Amino acid sequence: MGKTIAEKIFDTHRVDMPAEGIFVIRLDAVFCHEITTPIAINDLVSRGKDRVFDPDKIKVVIDHVSPAKDSKTAMQGKILREWARRHHILDFFDIGRNGICHALFPEKGFVRPGYTVIMGDSHTCTHGAFGAFAAGVGTTDLEVGILKGVCTFRYPSTMKIDVTGTLPNGVYAKDVILSVISRLGVNGATNKVLEFTGPVVEAMSMESRMTLCNMAVEAGGTSGICWPDMKTVEYLWEFIKDEYADKQDALNHYRQFCSDPDAQYEQVMEHDISHLEPMVTFGYKPDQVKPVKEMSSTKVDQVYIGSCTNGRIEDLRVAAQVLKGKTIRDSVRGIVSPATPKVFRQAMEEGILKIFMDAGFCVTNPTCGACLGMSNGVLAEGEVCASTTNRNFNGRMGKGGMVHLVSPATAAATAINGYITNSELYKGSP
Amino acid sequence: MKNFSGNVLFLDRSDINTDEIIPAKYLTEISKQALKPHLLEDLKLSGFDSRHAVDEKNVIITRANFGCGSSREHAPWALEVNNIRLVIAENFARIFRQNMFNCGMMAVELPGQTIDDIFKEFAGKETHLETDFENNLFIITADGHHQEVSFSISDFDRALVMTGGWVEYADAKY
Numbered sequence: 245m246g247k248t249i250a251e252k253i254f255d256t257h258r259v260d261m262p263a264e265g266i267f268v269i270r271l272d273a274v275f276c277h278e279i280t281t282p283i284a285i286n287d288l289v290s291r292g293k294d295r296v297f298d299p300d301k302i303k304v305v306i307d308h309v310s311p312a313k314d315s316k317t318a319m320q321g322k323i324l325r326e327w328a329r330r331h332h333i334l335d336f337f338d339i340g341r342n343g344i345c346h347a348l349f350p351e352k353g354f355v356r357p358g359y360t361v362i363m364g365d366s367h368t369c370t371h372g373a374f375g376a377f378a379a380g381v382g383t384t385d386l387e388v389g390i391l392k393g394v395c396t397f398r399y400p401s402t403m404k405i406d407v408t409g410t411l412p413n414g415v416y417a418k419d420v421i422l423s424v425i426s427r428l429g430v431n432g433a434t435n436k437v438l439e440f441t442g443p444v445v446e447a448m449s450m451e452s453r454m455t456l457c458n459m460a461v462e463a464g465g466t467s468g469i470c471w472p473d474m475k476t477v478e479y480l481w482e483f484i485k486d487e488y489a490d491k492q493d494a495l496n497h498y499r500q501f502c503s504d505p506d507a508q509y510e511q512v513m514e515h516d517i518s519h520l521e522p523m524v525t526f527g528y529k530p531d532q533v534k535p536v537k538e539m540s541s542t543k544v545d546q547v548y549i550g551s552c553t554n555g556r557i558e559d560l561r562v563a564a565q566v567l568k569g570k571t572i573r574d575s576v577r578g579i580v581s582p583a584t585p586k587v588f589r590q591a592m593e594e595g596i597l598k599i600f601m602d603a604g605f606c607v608t609n610p611t612c613g614a615c616l617g618m619s620n621g622v623l624a625e626g627e628v629c630a631s632t633t634n635r636n637f638n639g640r641m642g643k644g645g646m647v648h649l650v651s652p653a654t655a656a657a658t659a660i661n662g663y664i665t666n667s668e669l670y671k672g673s674p
Numbered sequence: 675m676k677n678f679s680g681n682v683l684f685l686d687r688s689d690i691n692t693d694e695i696i697p698a699k700y701l702t703e704i705s706k707q708a709l710k711p712h713l714l715e716d717l718k719l720s721g722f723d724s725r726h727a728v729d730e731k732n733v734i735i736t737r738a739n740f741g742c743g744s745s746r747e748h749a750p751w752a753l754e755v756n757n758i759r760l761v762i763a764e765n766f767a768r769i770f771r772q773n774m775f776n777c778g779m780m781a782v783e784l785p786g787q788t789i790d791d792i793f794k795e796f797a798g799k800e801t802h803l804e805t806d807f808e809n810n811l812f813i814i815t816a817d818g819h820h821q822e823v824s825f826s827i828s829d830f831d832r833a834l835v836m837t838g839g840w841v842e843y844a845d846a847k848y
Contacts, residue, residue: 385776
């Protein structure tokens with residue numbers, strides 16, 4: 245019987261099966277940031293277990309609150325920094341080189357097809373875009389990952405989302421995943437891997453695939469996952485070129501991490517997006533989604549473009565296309581946060597930052613900041629924000645604030661108009 | 675092993691997320707005790723006042739998909755420092771459920787119909803729940819009402835509860 249990607253990865257990484265259907269798997273990478281790791285470090289120290297399983301497989305970044313905003317966040321950074329030094333963890337990204345973990349680590353080539361990855365962060369599912377099994381975990385799982393290089397999961401059942409049709413102009417991966425979540429519900433994929441396939445996904449860039457996989461957890465999914473292909477090889481080529489004769493050779497190797505034609509899925513859902521419109525959330529759950537045009541009377545106080553969902557260069561390019569030669573409404577505060585230093589530099593060299601600044605946006609350094617109401621754009625009570633982030637939970641960007649999740653194109657158009665608006669890039673469904 | 679019996683707090687809503695259990699702004703705390711006053715601070719539920727609702731409570735009974743959202747283990751910790759060590763729901767978000775057992779606490783799933791019956795019978799009353807861990811039984815009582823409900827958890831989860839969590843278990847074994 246054939247296997248899904250996730251099953252292949254579990255079968256090759258199995259260390260133990262402590263109960264029926266429960267696998268302890270070997271980890272190829274453990275990612276760490278300053279919010280969930282310091283408590284794990286302190287606990288390991290207090291247990292007399294201040295060790296790491298392999299310093300080369302642990303990758304560390306300070307990203308959630310950077311620069312530190314107060315003495316507490318400064319202490320979180322300090323604990324992480326000192327720990328990375330004493331264990332000779334060389335891939336440690338401190339201020340000046342730091343960016344949002346789920347944008348930075350792929351950019352550094354740390355995720356490969358067939359890998360197993362954990363991090364104390366629910367959006368770790370993003371890295372499944374590379375044909376890897378990548379899952380968010382809590383601090384205790386992270387602690388054991390650091391110490392022993394293993395983690396426990398239920399053997400994965402997979403839900404295949406076959407995305408068919410042709411993406412209309414002005415409609416993006418963000419709109420696709422919002423529409424998928426609205427069909428599945430916030431609990432629809434709990435304990436399942438969401439495998440994204442079909443012509444629309446094949447045509448997507450790695451950045452767009454990361455946007456899709458990023459929000460798998462908003463439907464409860466353990467990991468998003470896409471099949472590795474030539475785009476995966478191209479993205480990773482500078483890091484893998486010494487390992488393979490040529491790109492075709494790399495692709496041939498990576499193809500083993502595609503699902504078999506006779507693989508058994510728990511469910512297959514066809515999702516035709518030919519008539520999909522730009523989407524926006526309402527309410528406090530990411531499955532509460534409707535077309536942007538139905539929310540056009542909603543006035544916003546702030547527009548935020550950034551995050552591990554939509555802070556990559558492709559996202560900034562689209563927003564800049566909408567903003568070019570325009571200025572944002574006086575009543576709107578526009579904030580853009582390029583997700584990594586590389587994205588920041590590219591956006592600077594391509595003139596994108598100038599377009600944002602000419603339009604009236606504030607450009608911040610790479611950080612998670614406003615997405616979870618930590619820093620750099622927290623909302624006041626009663627304020628409304630159109631945001632390219634991933635969660636519209638009550639209080640998420642500040643107590644009493646309202647968040648509407650949108651694509652970068654919709655965010656840019658909304659900043660200009662002051663009300664939630666479709667961008668001019670969207671001409672209506674065919 | 676921790677104590678899984680005590681007074682019940684009923685939360686009659688599905689999809690209560692980890693931002694509602696403990697808002698992100700408190701994730702900069704390094705001690706678990708500092709989370710104590712902020713449990714369920716942002717929960718929107720009619721008639722619910724987080725400042726008093728959790729006093730003297732040890733067990734939560736709620737609906738579906740409890741603990742969805744962020745991976746923060748601060749959610750189980752915020753429960754634990756408030757002496758709540760057992761959550762009973764129709765089902766849980768994966769990471770929250772695993773975090774509970776990893777900490778030696780319990781997140782137990784019961785069928786939706788059973789949860790419904792418990793709400794109808796006990797919600798709004800001063801309710802006590804006794805956990806018989808050996809016999810997989812919850813004994814729920816309130817003034818004049820009594821119900822016994824059997825539950826199941828895997829042998830692995832049982833081992834985590836008995837050893838106090840995943841760190842000691844894994845370091846000894848792998």
